[in-house]
Amino acid sequence: MEWLFLAVSFVAVLAAAMMLTRQNAVHSALFLIVNFGCVAFLYLMLDAPFLAMVQVTVYTGAIMVLFLFVIMLLGAETTTDTSGRMRWLGLAGSVVAIVLLLIFAFPIASDMLADESPEALSSRARLRVINAIPGGDAEVFTVMEMGFAMPLAGTVSANVALDALDETMADSRMDGIVYGDSREAVRGYTEFEAGDYTVLVGVDDGNYVSGPIFTKDLILPAESAFSLVVFENDEDLVDVALLEDDISAPAVGMMRLTLFNAVTDRQVSLVDVGQYTARRSLCEDASCNSLIPHRTLIDQLPAGEHTSLELDEGTYNLAFVDQDQNVLRTLADYQADRGLIEMRVLVREPGVPGSQASYRAAVYHAFGVPAFGSPESVGQVLFIEYVLPVMLVGMLLLVALIGVIVLARPDALAQAERRRINRRRRVNRPLVSVISQQTGSDVLSGDYLAKLPGGPDDGSAE
Amino acid sequence: MNPIGTEPYIVLSMVLFLLGALGVLMRRNAILVFMSVELMLNSANLALVAFAREWGQVNGHVFVFFVMTVAAAEVAVGLALIVNIFRERQSINIDELQQMQG
Numbered sequence: 419m420e421w422l423f424l425a426v427s428f429v430a431v432l433a434a435a436m437m438l439t440r441q442n443a444v445h446s447a448l449f450l451i452v453n454f455g456c457v458a459f460l461y462l463m464l465d466a467p468f469l470a471m472v473q474v475t476v477y478t479g480a481i482m483v484l485f486l487f488v489i490m491l492l493g494a495e496t497t498t499d500t501s502g503r504m505r506w507l508g509l510a511g512s513v514v515a516i517v518l519l520l521i522f523a524f525p526i527a528s529d530m531l532a533d534e535s536p537e538a539l540s541s542r543a544r545l546r547v548i549n550a551i552p553g554g555d556a557e558v559f560t561v562m563e564m565g566f567a568m569p570l571a572g573t574v575s576a577n578v579a580l581d582a583l584d585e586t587m588a589d590s591r592m593d594g595i596v597y598g599d600s601r602e603a604v605r606g607y608t609e610f611e612a613g614d615y616t617v618l619v620g621v622d623d624g625n626y627v628s629g630p631i632f633t634k635d636l637i638l639p640a641e642s643a644f645s646l647v648v649f650e651n652d653e654d655l656v657d658v659a660l661l662e663d664d665i666s667a668p669a670v671g672m673m674r675l676t677l678f679n680a681v682t683d684r685q686v687s688l689v690d691v692g693q694y695t696a697r698r699s700l701c702e703d704a705s706c707n708s709l710i711p712h713r714t715l716i717d718q719l720p721a722g723e724h725t726s727l728e729l730d731e732g733t734y735n736l737a738f739v740d741q742d743q744n745v746l747r748t749l750a751d752y753q754a755d756r757g758l759i760e761m762r763v764l765v766r767e768p769g770v771p772g773s774q775a776s777y778r779a780a781v782y783h784a785f786g787v788p789a790f791g792s793p794e795s796v797g798q799v800l801f802i803e804y805v806l807p808v809m810l811v812g813m814l815l816l817v818a819l820i821g822v823i824v825l826a827r828p829d830a831l832a833q834a835e836r837r838r839i840n841r842r843r844r845v846n847r848p849l850v851s852v853i854s855q856q857t858g859s860d861v862l863s864g865d866y867l868a869k870l871p872g873g874p875d876d877g878s879a880e
Numbered sequence: 881m882n883p884i885g886t887e888p889y890i891v892l893s894m895v896l897f898l899l900g901a902l903g904v905l906m907r908r909n910a911i912l913v914f915m916s917v918e919l920m921l922n923s924a925n926l927a928l929v930a931f932a933r934e935w936g937q938v939n940g941h942v943f944v945f946f947v948m949t950v951a952a953a954e955v956a957v958g959l960a961l962i963v964n965i966f967r968e969r970q971s972i973n974i975d976e977l978q979q980m981q982g
Contacts, residue, residue, distance in 0.1 A: 423884050427892045434899040434919055443911055450915050453896075457922050464889065464929045469941055473925075476948050481918065481955050488959045489911055492966045511905030515898045522894045526887055791933075791941060799938045800945065811949045818953035825960040 423463065430456035443489045447482060454478040466791040543638035544607030544665070548782060550649040550680040550763045551656065607643055636660065645782070647763060649680035651722060661724050665759060667788045668728055673758040676726035679719045680765045681777065684740040688716035691737050691748075700743040709743065731756040738764055738779060746777040759783065889930035896923035910962050910972040914955065921951050 433452040440446045454477045461470035638644060643663040651657040661678065668674040679686045689700070690713040702708045716725055718741065736749040747764065761782040766775050788794035800808055827833075896919060903916030925944045932940025966972050 419884060423888060427888070430892065431895055431899070434896055437915065437919070438899060438903045438907065438912075443909060446912055446915060450919065453919065454922065457926055460889065460892075460926060461929055463884070464933050466929050466932070466941055466944075469925075469929060469944055472945065472948060476952055477918070477922065481952060484955055484959055485911065485915060488963060492963065492972065508906045511902050514905065515902045518901065519894065519898055522898075523891075526891060790936065790938065795938050796941050796945070799942050803939075804942050807946060811946055815949060815953050818957050822956045822960045825957070825964055 419463075423460075426456050426459050426463075430460070444486065447485050447489060450485075451478050451482050454482070464791075468791060468793040468796050543640060544643040544663075545636070545638060546607045546643075546645050546782075548645055548647045548761075548763060548780075550647050550678070550765050550780065645678075645761065647678055647680065647724075649678075649722070649763075649765070651682060657722065659722055659724070661761075663759075663761070664726065667794065668757060668759065671731055671756050672728040673731060673754045673756060673760065674726055674728050675754075676724060676759075676761040677716055677719060678724040678761065678763045679721050680763055681740075681746070682721050682766075684746070685718045685720050686716075686746065686764055687714055687718055687739045687741075689714050689737050689739055691735050693735065698745055700737070700739055700745065706743060712737075729754045738777065747779050749779065886930050886934040890927055893923040893927040893930070896920075896926070908973050908975050910965070910974050910977075911959075913974060914958055914962070918951060918955070921947060 430453050433449045433456065437446045437449040437453065440449065454473060458470045458473040458478065461467075461473055636644070636646075643665045645661040645663050647659045647661060649657055649659065659678070661676070663676070664674065677686070677688055691700075692711060692713075699706070700709045700712060702710055715727055715729075715736075719725055731754050734749075734752045734754060736752045737745045738747045738749075739745055762779045763782070764777060764779050767778050788798065900916045900918075900920035900923060903919065904913050907913055907916065925947055928940045928944050928947075932938065932944075962972055965977065969976065
């Protein structure tokens with residue numbers, strides 16, 4: 419890697435020096451193209467593939483073509499460069515360059531760059547809390563006693579206490595985490611400084627948060643993302659599971675699906691059943707000798723566990739199946755969009771006593787974080803954080819375009835000159851006085867009029 | 881991860897910038913002066929990209945993007961000016977363009 423860098427940078431510096439010393443401007447332009455190409459290669463080595471491509475397109479392509487075009491249009495290839503009078507500027511330039519080099523080299527030589535630690539900025543960790551308890555437990559959810567049968571009413575409030583004292587508690591609270599697929603509430607992670615945390619989760623009955631129902635110690639490394647899933651375990655107790663989420667962008671044309679099994683007594687499989695939808699079981703018949711054709715995506719996931727897979731984009735008929743081949747939940751016409759990162763938490767909802775239990779696959783989305791320097795990452799920053807500058811730069815380009823058209827109009831200068839001359843020649847006096855001044859005779863007097871053809875004394879009239 | 885640190889890139893960008901500055905000072909051909917300015921802008925871009933990787937922030941890339949846009953606009957206008965000056969005076973030697981000298 420080092421030799422590659424050395425070779426490319428050597429070529430870059432050599433091309434720049436050649437550009438400066440060539441007498442022929444076309445040769446200079448060609449050496450500058452070599453230099454720009456080397457810089458584009460260095461961008462690739464610096465994890466900036468998008469900028470490398472833009473460099474090749476804009477600089478080595480468009481701008482240099484413009485340069486070569488102008489040089490050849492003007493025939494200015496071999497313009498004599500030294501006018502003699504300003505020859506001392508070369509010496510002065512060299513001295514200035516050496517002084518600047520020393521000034522610039524000083525911080526690097528004295529290791530001032532190395533003192534800063536680059537970890538300071540990229541030490542964020544993301545955490546989200548997912549409530550996977552559908553409000554069926556009176557110990558946890560007071561709303562149950564108020565007669566709510568709908569599971570969406572239960573809320574859990576999470577209190578993330580910090581070891582670091584400089585951050586206030588208010589900043590670290592995540593209030594009102596509601597059960598269900600409330601995408602807005604749970605989609606976004608809360609960002610924290612990386613470090614060790616103790617999470618306290620209490621019950622929120624709408625008025626106040628009563629004491630922590632559990633505490634969990636967390637270690638959040640930098641650039642990580644975690645989901646803290648609150649669910650009921652086999653003993654009907656509130657339990658938490660900590661999932662490390664992979665929020666890097668999925669492979670091209672794929673989506674990533676993570677399944678968390680919060681159903682206590684079942685091992686859940688995720689199968690793709692093709693066209694066989696809306697079934698209660700995977701079995702072909704009552705004795706279950708054979709199964710309908712299916713493709714197993716996730717096999718026998720125990721309660722409290724999670725796993726993830728990547729799906730090609732497309733439409734699927736998915737089914738969650740337990741170990742007895744009973745279909746717990748179907749997802750008909752499931753759209754797998756490319757780049758999507760989705761988490762499904764399968765829970766059993768408390769139904770009316772006596773009736774069959776229903777299951778629900780609550781969905782939680784996440785934004786994929788594109789790779790550093792990729793077109794996606796640059797585009798996201800460009801069009802989210804820097805929309806206004808992008809618009810202004812676009813306006814600048816438009817103004818420059820108009821300016822170029824105005825400047826390059828073939829006879830812009832000549833027209834301006836002509837307009838100036840016309841203005842000077844404009845006369846305000848009557849035409850007759852101009853004629854009289856130029857002929858030296860008074861054209862308005864009677865004897866002059868008489869000499870004119872068609873006048874009163876004209877002989878031809880007789 | 882890339883085994884080459886940020887410092888070599890900064891040194892290279894520094895050298896390229898100085899070569900560009902030298903070109904602006906030494907060459908009298910207006911087009912070559914322009915090309916040297918482009919070289920300087922490019923070396924600044926290289927430093928920006930190197931620091932963007934050092935800090936793990938894409939904002940540096942965005943800034944480079946803006947610099948490229950401005951450079952493209954500047955080249956278009958500047959070359960149009962040079963064409964007009966050449967048409968007027970049959971020369972693009974910047975020593976001969978002294979009518980704005982005070």
